Amino acid sequence: MAMTSKDTFKKVGVIGTGSFGSTIANILAKNSHVIIYGRDADQIANMNSSRTHRGVKLHANIEPTNNLEYLANSCSTIFPIISSSGFRSVIKQLSPFLHPYHILIHGTKGLDISIPDNQKNNDTITRNEVKTMSEVITDETVVVRVGCLAGPNLAKELSDGQPGATVIASHFDEVRREGERLLRNDRFQVYGNEDLIGIELVGVLKNIIAIAAGALNGLGMGENARGLLVSRGMVEMIYLGKALGGNTQAFLGLAGIGDLVATCNSTLSRNFTVGHRLAKGETLNDITDSMDEIAEGVNTVRIVKKLADYYKVKAPITEILHKVLFEGFKAEEALQRLMRYPFNVDISFL
Amino acid sequence: MKKDENLNKNYEPILSKSKEWPVVQLSNNRKEFIEEVAKDSFKRIKVLRPNKTSIIEELETTLYREKQRIKRYPWKVDPKDDTEFWNKIKHRLVEISSANKTDSNDNEEKILFDIIHRYSAEIAGNFKPSRYRLTREIVKFGFSRLLNASRNNRFTAIFRNKYTLQDKIQIMGEVEQLRTLAKKGTIVLVPTHFSNLDSILIGWVIHSLGLPPFIYGAGLNLFNIKIIAYFMNSLGAYKVDRRKKNLLYIETLKTYSHLAIQRGAHSLFFPGGTRSRSGEIEKELKLGLLGSALEAQRVLYEKGNEDTKGKIYVVPVTLNYNFVLEAPLLINEHLKRKGQERYYVERDHFSSSYRIMKFLFKFFTKGSDISISIGKSMDVLGNYVDNNGVSLDSNNRHINTKDYFKFNGEITLDKQRENEYTRMLSKAIVNEYHTINRIFASHLVAFVAFQIMRSKFNNIDLYNFLRIPEEDLNIPYKEFRIKFDEIRQIVNKMDEEGKLKTAPHLYGELDDVIKMGLNNVGMYHDKRPLLKNKKEEIYTQSINTLYYYNNRLNGYDLERYF
Numbered sequence: 001m002a003m004t005s006k007d008t009f010k011k012v013g014v015i016g017t018g019s020f021g022s023t024i025a026n027i028l029a030k031n032s033h034v035i036i037y038g039r040d041a042d043q044i045a046n047m048n049s050s051r052t053h054r055g056v057k058l059h060a061n062i063e064p065t066n067n068l069e070y071l072a073n074s075c076s077t078i079f080p081i082i083s084s085s086g087f088r089s090v091i092k093q094l095s096p097f098l099h100p101y102h103i104l105i106h107g108t109k110g111l112d113i114s115i116p117d118n119q120k121n122n123d124t125i126t127r128n129e130v131k132t133m134s135e136v137i138t139d140e141t142v143v144v145r146v147g148c149l150a151g152p153n154l155a156k157e158l159s160d161g162q163p164g165a166t167v168i169a170s171h172f173d174e175v176r177r178e179g180e181r182l183l184r185n186d187r188f189q190v191y192g193n194e195d196l197i198g199i200e201l202v203g204v205l206k207n208i209i210a211i212a213a214g215a216l217n218g219l220g221m222g223e224n225a226r227g228l229l230v231s232r233g234m235v236e237m238i239y240l241g242k243a244l245g246g247n248t249q250a251f252l253g254l255a256g257i258g259d260l261v262a263t264c265n266s267t268l269s270r271n272f273t274v275g276h277r278l279a280k281g282e283t284l285n286d287i288t289d290s291m292d293e294i295a296e297g298v299n300t301v302r303i304v305k306k307l308a309d310y311y312k313v314k315a316p317i318t319e320i321l322h323k324v325l326f327e328g329f330k331a332e333e334a335l336q337r338l339m340r341y342p343f344n345v346d347i348s349f350l
Numbered sequence: 351m352k353k354d355e356n357l358n359k360n361y362e363p364i365l366s367k368s369k370e371w372p373v374v375q376l377s378n379n380r381k382e383f384i385e386e387v388a389k390d391s392f393k394r395i396k397v398l399r400p401n402k403t404s405i406i407e408e409l410e411t412t413l414y415r416e417k418q419r420i421k422r423y424p425w426k427v428d429p430k431d432d433t434e435f436w437n438k439i440k441h442r443l444v445e446i447s448s449a450n451k452t453d454s455n456d457n458e459e460k461i462l463f464d465i466i467h468r469y470s471a472e473i474a475g476n477f478k479p480s481r482y483r484l485t486r487e488i489v490k491f492g493f494s495r496l497l498n499a500s501r502n503n504r505f506t507a508i509f510r511n512k513y514t515l516q517d518k519i520q521i522m523g524e525v526e527q528l529r530t531l532a533k534k535g536t537i538v539l540v541p542t543h544f545s546n547l548d549s550i551l552i553g554w555v556i557h558s559l560g561l562p563p564f565i566y567g568a569g570l571n572l573f574n575i576k577i578i579a580y581f582m583n584s585l586g587a588y589k590v591d592r593r594k595k596n597l598l599y600i601e602t603l604k605t606y607s608h609l610a611i612q613r614g615a616h617s618l619f620f621p622g623g624t625r626s627r628s629g630e631i632e633k634e635l636k637l638g639l640l641g642s643a644l645e646a647q648r649v650l651y652e653k654g655n656e657d658t659k660g661k662i663y664v665v666p667v668t669l670n671y672n673f674v675l676e677a678p679l680l681i682n683e684h685l686k687r688k689g690q691e692r693y694y695v696e697r698d699h700f701s702s703s704y705r706i707m708k709f710l711f712k713f714f715t716k717g718s719d720i721s722i723s724i725g726k727s728m729d730v731l732g733n734y735v736d737n738n739g740v741s742l743d744s745n746n747r748h749i750n751t752k753d754y755f756k757f758n759g760e761i762t763l764d765k766q767r768e769n770e771y772t773r774m775l776s777k778a779i780v781n782e783y784h785t786i787n788r789i790f791a792s793h794l795v796a797f798v799a800f801q802i803m804r805s806k807f808n809n810i811d812l813y814n815f816l817r818i819p820e821e822d823l824n825i826p827y828k829e830f831r832i833k834f835d836e837i838r839q840i841v842n843k844m845d846e847e848g849k850l851k852t853a854p855h856l857y858g859e860l861d862d863v864i865k866m867g868l869n870n871v872g873m874y875h876d877k878r879p880l881l882k883n884k885k886e887e888i889y890t891q892s893i894n895t896l897y898y899y900n901n902r903l904n905g906y907d908l909e910r911y912f
Contacts, residue, residue: 076757076758076759095745096747099749099750099753100731100749100750100751100753100754100756101753101754101756101757101759141743142743142747142749144731144754144770144771144774145767171770172766172767172770173764173766173767174757174762174764174766174767178757
């Protein structure tokens with residue numbers, strides 16, 4: 001049973017010791033005592049003794065742990081920042097220790113897919129089988145006050161102390177307020193948004209365009225091409241987002257345009273890197289093997305391609321990327337195809 | 351063949367002495383309660399309208415609207431001094447806004463309080479146990495006399511006792527849980543609403559389950575009719591005046607409901623607001639009154655109640671009929687509303703004692719059975735509870751409902767949070783409605799026939815479709831039979847999977863089931879929604895009414911089989 005004294009709730013939890021998780025832990029530590037959970041006991045022991053992680057110094061207020069129950073009992077607000085592929089299983093492990101008073105704000109820009117056993121042979125998937133991370137949380141736990149982080153948050157820049165900003169989306173005012181109170185400092189700006197699903201989808205879909213941007217860069221294309229991609233990519237994201245239950249507005253803010261511009265121009269982005277190396281002729285397997293963290297966009301392309309087929313949404317960039325990633329298409333060839341695609345109306349979603 | 355799970359039997363009252371009924375305690379302290387409602391509403395409105403300017407603005411709006419109401423929609427039941435009261439308010443408003451304030455003690459807060467106090471006295475019910483008992487006997491006596499007369503087709507049978515209401519009305523579902531929890535906490539019963547008969551029916555159900563009377567917000571228009579007014583007052587009804595849509599009235603109404611629940615009075619409201627116009631199960635619920643249950647729960651926790659002590663349980667109920675008397679009127683209103691955006695004034699089709707007697711008589715003489723499904727009890731967040739009242743999550747782990755109201759370790763008041771929670775509760779209720787909704791043969795024939803007809807014209811929109819002459823819509827019986835069998839198997843399978851309930855008679859021999867459906871669907875109406883002719887065709891005399899009955903199966907995604 002959780003303790004109820006007020007002091008214990010000054011602690012904030014972070015789940016996941018990846019680059020973004022530890023960056024967020026460092027930002028949170030400026031305002032609060034932070035407990036960070038990692039699956040790997042050795043790594044936690046190492047963090048405790050060396051007080052550094054991934055080459056970055058751990059803030060004095062950070063307490064690494066290997067015990068989920070301890071974290072859940074000590075913190076009322078928890079930030080799960082885990083890759084989408086491991087998200088559901090970690091939330092399942094956490095679930096027995098959670099209560100309705102907990103607030104969960106996740107920072108994962110990916111989708112969860114769970115296909116019921118009787119549909120395993122079926123190749124089509126619909127929105128019913130695909131969940132955003134907040135939907136995974138409400139599926140698996142009793143927590144209802146859920147939110148997400150999104151926006152241009154390149155972990156490296158943030159840990160270097162460069163200015164940045166994030167969007168906290170939630171249906172609940174108190175979740176947005178609490179997120180802001182915990183995260184905000186003079187180098188980190190926080191905005192609120194009520195459209196939780198919309199903001200989650202923006203973060204997810206953006207990764208597709210980031211891969212494409214990397215590929216263009218790898219092909220040696222210049223700024224005109226990038227401008228073309230970013231704007232057409234935005235249109236594609238909006239159509240997909242609407243089909244999956246988001247609103248157009250979410251795409252026009254910091255988490256949409258803001259994040260898209262940041263990742264499409266940055267070699268720091270893992271998704272961008274995947275695209276870049278593909279264009280240089282490496283295979284997907286080689287690339288993923290050599291990266292220490294997963295590029296969410298790869299999995300996203302796989303899922304979103306099927307959703308676009310099912311809901312009959314025109315998504316030329318996603319489709320062509322799918323060919324490059326999984327069907328052995330050359331990036332060069334893909335670009336030519338895309339240029340021949342009969343686009344005509346510039347803006348048709350407003 | 352599925353066995354009939356009809357649970358009908360006589361239930362012992364759970365509280366034998368009427369003194370113990372919360373509703374009696376409430377009415378014994380009526381005056382004090384009105385005072386409390388007024389004070390509490392005053393506080394709430396002061397939060398919403400925090401300064402002098404905004405209060406005066408609100409008062410002026412209220413005054414204007416009330417004057418309009420008195421002029422345009424006067425009712426018999428309105429108090430005699432209505433005009434006088436509002437004229438006085440007008441003068442007082444003029445007084446306080448004129449420059450010289452010092453020579454008057456009056457101010458905007460006093461005016462505000464007087465209005466709220468008047469509203470709260472208007473709303474308050476006037477329950478009397480002796481009258482309740484008398485009314486109950488009259489209803490029981492009258493109903494069984496009518497029933498016996500109608501079933502035997504002979505007038506002398508009116509004095510026989512062969513049939514009781516239990517034969518006609520079946521109550522199924524989570525009855526024992528409801529009775530158990532009614533002893534432990536406070537019940538908020540939330541039934542679907544299809545017919546004006548519902549209020550009377552649900553009153554009878556509550557009584558026959560051995561539960562003490564529930565308080566119930568009844569439309570003030572019903573109090574225009576003397577007989578009904580008498581019944582309603584006896585049944586613990588408080589009055590809801592739908593003409594008054596101003597903030598002061600609505601807040602007072604919510605406070606009334608909230609405080610009554612907080613005091614442990616079992617309550618009943620139709621969360622859909624009004625009768626379903628389209629014939630489908632409510633998809634969107636009115637959040638105001640549901641929110642008052644949630645608020646009452648939070649206040650009880652704030653007062654130090656632990657998890658299940660005096661906990662509030664929300665119990666969805668569906669009322670399942672073969673025919674709804676008002677169906678043709680309701681569906682026409684629905685189509686008008688949806689079809690064109692013009693302003694629609696609600697007429698009262700239910701306004702004389704004669705009409706009501708005629709209605710009741712039809713109800714009993716047309717032998718059409720009714721079933722009531724009691725859903726699983728939930729906490730105010732929509733989590734199911736066990737028989738001890740403990741909330742459970744989807745893995746059957748215990749949840750402390752109190753934790754939903756905590757923030758950083760303490761119970762806090764957050765309106766926006768509670769609005770979100772109310773939305774979640776409303777979703778859970780709608781979901782439960784669909785699960786416990788009982789499908790009769792009559793619903794299924796209407797659905798299958800309408801969908802077959804519709805699929806033959808799926809290139810035109812609904813409104814054009816409904817304008818096609820009825821005689822062009824006939825379906826060969828053979829074709830109908832095949833499709834009906836397919837859909838019947840699907841819904842029976844859904845029943846086994848717990849997605850809905852089907853009546854046992856749906857498992858019978860195919861032609862018998864169809865015949866039963868055709869005989870019962872909307873059987874009262876002058877123009878029958880569905881019949882079979884000599885040419886072995888299924889046909890309709892009123893496509894609109896058929897559409898209405900078809901809608902009962904909306905929300906199960908069954909349309910895709912056509």
